[in-house]
Amino acid sequence: MSAVSHLTALLLGFCLDLLWGDPHWAPHPVRAIGALIAGLEKLLRALFPATPRGELIAGGVLAALTAGISTGAACLFLWLCGHIHPWLGFGAQVLLSYQLLAARSLRDESLKVYQALRHGTLDEARQAVSMIVGRDVDRLDETGVAKAAVETVAENASDGVIAPLLFLAVGGAPLGMFYKAVNTMDSMVGYRNEKYLYFGRCAARLDDLLNFLPARIAGVLMCLAARPAGFDGKNAWRIFLRDRRKHKSPNSAHTEAAAAGALDVELAGSSWYFGELVEKPAIGDPLRPVEAADILRCDRLMYAAAFLAMVLFCGLPLLLHLAWT
Template identity: 65%
Template sequence: MELSLLAVILGFVLDLIVGDPHWLYHPIRLVGHLISGLEKLLRSIFPKTEQGELIAGGFLLVLTAGITTAVAWGLLLAAGLVHPYLRFALEVIMCYWVLATKSLKTETMKVYDALKEGDLKKARFAVSMVVGRDTEVLDDIGVTKAAVETVAENASDGVIAPLLFLMIGGAPLGFFYKAVNTMDSMVGYKNDKYLYFGRAAAKFDDVLNYIPARLSGMLMCGAAAFCGMDSKNAWRIYRRDRYNHSSPNSAHTEATAAGAMHIQLAGNAYYFGKLYEKPTLGDPDRPVEYEDIPRVNRLLYATAILSLVVFGLVKGIVLWLI
């Protein structure tokens, strides 16, 4: 088996076993520090006009993605000069850093545990760690929906999309994707501060996720069958509701999960004290319940494993043909 493919597989397994322990400093946080530092620098250089902020945001995108990818590539090159197996071991770890399957489950199961204990305040705090919306006014069902939605949505950009980029270009391309996705999560807001400065990052993130989001939705439809869920209804809702979001990519897996579990997700939500009217995803065939959090995590794992198998087979065939 080609070593880069094996590195992705082992990194995937390592992520499922270890996740992201809080005591261990995650290298993606360095990307966040880089973005914050470059933002301050670029804002001090370029004029505070619409055009100036657009240009500054473009430089942020190029510099962040370029530096992150170059560092990842350079580290692997240096490790390879020492010994090929050191390079392989480093790439396994780097692939593990790019993926976030277990961390999604771990953080949302904290919400589930708090809800089961009847501690709504603790559940609100736990879900506030993984969603961007205001959580102070959410009731127990609102908290549950928020947790389910974040697993469903992040199944694509937190797991399937980075896995696809790792399969295509190894750890450097995986870090390239994570750099852009991290920029989008930090500056890709449509508010007064980031409407122009964050536009380049947001638009490029949309481009990078265009194919992965659609693959993720389709793979999740297939994975639903392995979880004892309704894959036929998942496909129906996916086709009907996948564009019920302001982002061209965000609703694909969320709509699929709603269909697979026969629940309704999304709808209006508060962000930074302002109510945003959003369309719903899925049909309210039954009420949302606490158990939907472990259910959607089972769907996440099934989708991730199916994606690994499909992407791995495709890459294996391509390598064999070459």
């Protein structure tokens, strides 16, 4: 498939994601990747010794098999569809591009938290936010719930929207599937706890590598989008440049810093995970408390950055191609 075809497919897939999101009833490649990871983990833990070296090797095999099988399946699916008919192949590229993006679903899930905070109980809000965060939610008050939702939207603006857009633009659905396989692995096994310290290390390092450039691009795009979206553009740049390295991960704080600055709030800080308090530095300045409406504001900022990414990764290359042909 030509570059123009897969960029056009990406544009259509982006539009479909904004319109429909990810219906829970529909088959989805990320759920298939998750099932593959779970199955491979069980198999590899049985095959390799439960020693640091054994778990490191098993984790490396997991990363290779998950990324290889996922990417190969995407290539095979596109080839089979294209072999039947070129338009079917194009439709398959649109479908995979659509399914690998998560802007609408990120907005929809965070909106459930907002609605629970505004019209429901604190327990309902905690339940809603527990679906999109990994931290313990039973200790969160209303401000903590809103803050957790804002942080999730800000962080996932990179690995759920901007980064997939970049990989899809560069290499079409196969490269997008490769990225999503690695990112899903990191979300499932890339923890620094006793269970995954060695087994998940390869997946975590590979995810760090793949997200190194996209995270920084995403942070810049959120700063650029802040003022047009109606937020504090100057403060977005200030906090982004000051706080974007305030995280153990080399990539996670870039979009959080941009969002904190744009919204004039303080994000991050210490949180409870699996019953243990994890000390983390704050990002941004507490110019005002985080409130439920900040969830909607961060959604708008994420959408604005996504549109800028589409112009940069897809629109400009298509226009340049048309200009030269």
